[in-house]
Amino acid sequence: MNQNFILKLHPMTKLYFTLFVIVAVLIIPSYLFAFSSFPVLMIVALFAGSRVFKEFIGIILKALLFLLLLVFLMQLFYYPGETVLGEWGIFKWTAEGLQYGLILTSKILAIGSAFILFFRITEVKDFVKSLEDIGLPPMGAYVVMSTLQIIPEMKRQANTIMEAQKTRGVETEGSMLVRAKAFIPTLTPLILSSIASTEERAITLESRAFSAPVKKTSLHKLSKSTADRMLPVVFLLILVALIVWRVVS
Known part of the structure; x- marks a missing residue:
């Protein structure tokens, strides 16, 4: 890394x-x-x-x-x-x-x-974990992480759908008009896939007892170095x- x-x-x-x-x-x-x-x-x-x-x-x-x-x-x-x-x-x-x-x-x-x-x-996960470490509730941390990741995630899904359209012979490159015509049909599967992924995340969180009223633990740990303690003072x-x-x- x-x-x-x-x-x-x-x-x-x-x-x-x-x-x-x-x-x-x-x-x-x-x-x-x-x-x-x-x-x-x-x-x-x-x-x-x-x-x-x-x-x-x-x-x-x-x-x-x-x-x-x-x-x-x-x-x-x-x-x-x-x-x-x-x-x-x-x-x-x-x-x-x-x-x-x-x-x-x-x-x-x-x-x-x-x-x-x-x-x-x-990294988004590091930033969210640092917010948890200073007292942000896990639910709030998940909301922050989901908000920060929603646009990159939708962009990746849109690119996947556009590639699928291209393999079917749909023209996706060229002038702005051609790209607009190719992009409009991707909106419906993009919205449906976003809804499906939201439901899958909700099920995943429940299966891991995310809403259980107990103290949460994490395998992802962050540590501070000497520079991390000195720079804020500077x-x-x-x-x-x-x-x-x-x-x-």
């Missing part, structure tokens, strides 16, 4: 790092500070391994880049301001809109990429220093 330092950290340590990044960019109003957090997250992803780095960058490009561009343009053209920098037809952009657009997009990039990195370097001290600097300045 992966043995590098980043992946071996306790899930709560990774969560504390994610929260540290989020709180830090909220404390410091400068968009330069928020934008500078992204290269730091890229370095962390790179140290976590090439696979993690590629997945991290891929999700940023596919899911976050378009959102950032849309938010920036909306703020640039529609945020109220007096200092007009330029005009194009009915659109005009102001210095205030540019400033606010940069601030908003920088914080979205920092917060969104921090969460994306967290789920790329943390994060807290840095946040305190940032707060003091913000108040003084």
Whole structure:
């Protein structure tokens, strides 16, 4: 299994790092500070391994880049301001809109990429187990795990159904219209298979006495290293220093 330092950290340590990044960019109003957090997250992803780095960058490009561009343009053209920098037809952009657009997009990039990195370097089962260890009831832990896994699970089922359609001679690749026509027939079996899998999970949980009013045990154990005990303290001290600097300045 992966043995590098980043992946071996306790899930709560990774969560504390994610929260540290989020709180830090909220404390410091400068968009330069928020934008500078992204290269730091890229370095962390790179140290976590090439696979993690590629997945991290891929999700940023596919899911976050378009959102950032849309938010920036909306703020640039529609945020109220007096200092007009330029005009194009009915659109005009102001210095205030540019400033606010940069601030908003920088914080979205920092917060969104921090969460994306967290789920790329943390196994869902490890994260849920760490929540159980700090007091989350097993039922709540199962709800969290099911919620986090529902989209990847449905994606895998959809890919399986699409492959089955392809073997039957259905055209599933090409233009957007062709893909849409191929995807619509997969909705019914996808929904039915999701319902069936939910029922199977319920039966499996009952057969393992999940709802029994006794203390639950687990074969999956998590342990904390020295780094896991020191890093949260370091994060807290840095946040305190940032707060003091913000108040003084």
